[in-house]
Amino acid sequence: MTAPLQWDVFCQVIDNYGDIGVCWRLASQLAARGERVRLWVDDASALAWMAPAGHPGVELRPWGGELPAAHEAAPGVLVEAFGCEIPEAFLAWAVGRAPDRQPAWINLEYLSAEAYVERNHRLPSLVMSGPARGWTRWFFYPGFTPATGGLLREPGLLNQRPAGFADTWRAAQPAAATAPERWMSLFCYEPPALPALLAQALQPGAVVPTRLLVTPGRATAAVQAALSTLPVQHGALQLQYLQPTDQQGFDDLLHACDFNAVRGEDSLVRALWAGRALVWHIYPQDDGAHHAKLAAFLDWLQAPASLRDFHAAWNGIPGHGPLVVPDGETLAEWTACTQAARARLAQQSSLVDQLVGFVLEKR
Numbered sequence: 284m285t286a287p288l289q290w291d292v293f294c295q296v297i298d299n300y301g302d303i304g305v306c307w308r309l310a311s312q313l314a315a316r317g318e319r320v321r322l323w324v325d326d327a328s329a330l331a332w333m334a335p336a337g338h339p340g341v342e343l344r345p346w347g348g349e350l351p352a353a354h355e356a357a358p359g360v361l362v363e364a365f366g367c368e369i370p371e372a373f374l375a376w377a378v379g380r381a382p383d384r385q386p387a388w389i390n391l392e393y394l395s396a397e398a399y400v401e402r403n404h405r406l407p408s409l410v411m412s413g414p415a416r417g418w419t420r421w422f423f424y425p426g427f428t429p430a431t432g433g434l435l436r437e438p439g440l441l442n443q444r445p446a447g448f449a450d451t452w453r454a455a456q457p458a459a460a461t462a463p464e465r466w467m468s469l470f471c472y473e474p475p476a477l478p479a480l481l482a483q484a485l486q487p488g489a490v491v492p493t494r495l496l497v498t499p500g501r502a503t504a505a506v507q508a509a510l511s512t513l514p515v516q517h518g519a520l521q522l523q524y525l526q527p528t529d530q531q532g533f534d535d536l537l538h539a540c541d542f543n544a545v546r547g548e549d550s551l552v553r554a555l556w557a558g559r560a561l562v563w564h565i566y567p568q569d570d571g572a573h574h575a576k577l578a579a580f581l582d583w584l585q586a587p588a589s590l591r592d593f594h595a596a597w598n599g600i601p602g603h604g605p606l607v608v609p610d611g612e613t614l615a616e617w618t619a620c621t622q623a624a625r626a627r628l629a630q631q632s633s634l635v636d637q638l639v640g641f642v643l644e645k646r
């Protein structure tokens with residue numbers, strides 16, 4: 284065991300919940316192994332539902348707020364998440380507290396399966412200006428292969444839920460007249476093929492009677508907008524609109540469903556750990572950079588052609604064909620694909636294990 288370090292993690296919420304969701308998991312997983320964490324965040328409002336109980340060892344601090352007092356620890360590690368810039372006043376304070384020992388300074392990057400990640404992981408960058416001029420920052424890239432920084436995974440995650448968990452979870456949901464054959468969660472932005480999915484599921488002769496569990500916010504708005512354009516039918520679709528839950532509750536949802544539609548960064552990783560069939564609605568970028576990012580992920584996933592086609596339609600990739608709702612056999616193939624990927628990932632060290640090892644090497 285090494286002595287715990289003081290970590291200062293910096294998070295700016297640009298959009299949605301991924302920035303704070305990832306930073307919160309990182310901070311709480313560090314604290315769970317005995318590290319001390321100050322999480323500096325400019326908008327902590329989502330934590331009210333994502334992590335209402337907080338976590339021992341994680342202190343929330345307002346971005347740009349008061350600097351730590353004289354009796355508080357100097358930083359041992361600085362983490363700037365997703366390219367945010369640590370406020371100069373904090374850096375000046377950190378330099379003043381420990382002029383001859385710079386903290387390990389980590390630039391934690393976005394998750395991608397693209398080849399540049401392995402190339403850039405662990406590269407240094409000399410700070411050229413500002414109060415910390417002359418210090419070194421290190422690029423740390425999460426990723427899916429052993430040559431990257433890995434994924435967030437708390438110890439014991441893969442054995443956390445008992446056999447029969449999904450049945451128990453489903454039994455606690457509002458009952459319907461007929462039991463659905465398929466449970467699907469929906470966490471997305473506005474997928475171009477959502478109306479097509481709903482239209483097929485609503486038909487009386489739908490492939491599989493489905494319960495669609497719709498998360499609050501953009502997914503709910505997108506479903507309601509799509510439904511308003513479709514003829515009212517009494518098909519095999521049961522819609523259940525969810526309230527926001529904490530991260531544990533969100534993970535429960537992913538473990539309880541047969542098919543998870545996820546988005547962004549953190550929910551994709553959690554859907555992989557849940558080991559169910561998944562479709563990823565990747566965060567769309569104006570320059571189309573997300574197309575290559577999605578393709579790289581599907582390559583790493585070793586996705587079968589049907590799953591690639593579904594992703595192309597779901598994400599509106601140019602040249603895509605019609606969305607085809609998977610039958611039972613196809614969904615089983617997609618589930619096996621996720622489970623094989625999960626087994627590969629389980630052989631690799633978690634992001635926190637790798638990060639702690641890296642920091643000890645660099646200090």
Ligand SMILES: Cc1cn([C@H]2C[C@H](O)[C@@H](COP(=O)(O)OP(=O)(O)O[C@H]3O[C@@H](C)[C@H](O)[C@@H](O)[C@H]3O)O2)c(=O)[nH]c1=O
Nearest residue numbers: 298299300301304498527528529530533547548549550
């Ligand atoms: C629906 C729901 C989500 N969550 C959590 C799970 C995740 O930690 C978080 C959602 O984060 P993500 O899956 O990453 O999706 P997101 O779309 O919210 O965030 C995204 O924003 C973009 C701006 C970034 O560029 C993306 O990389 C990504 O981070 O919300 C709950 O805790 N409870 C809930 O009920």
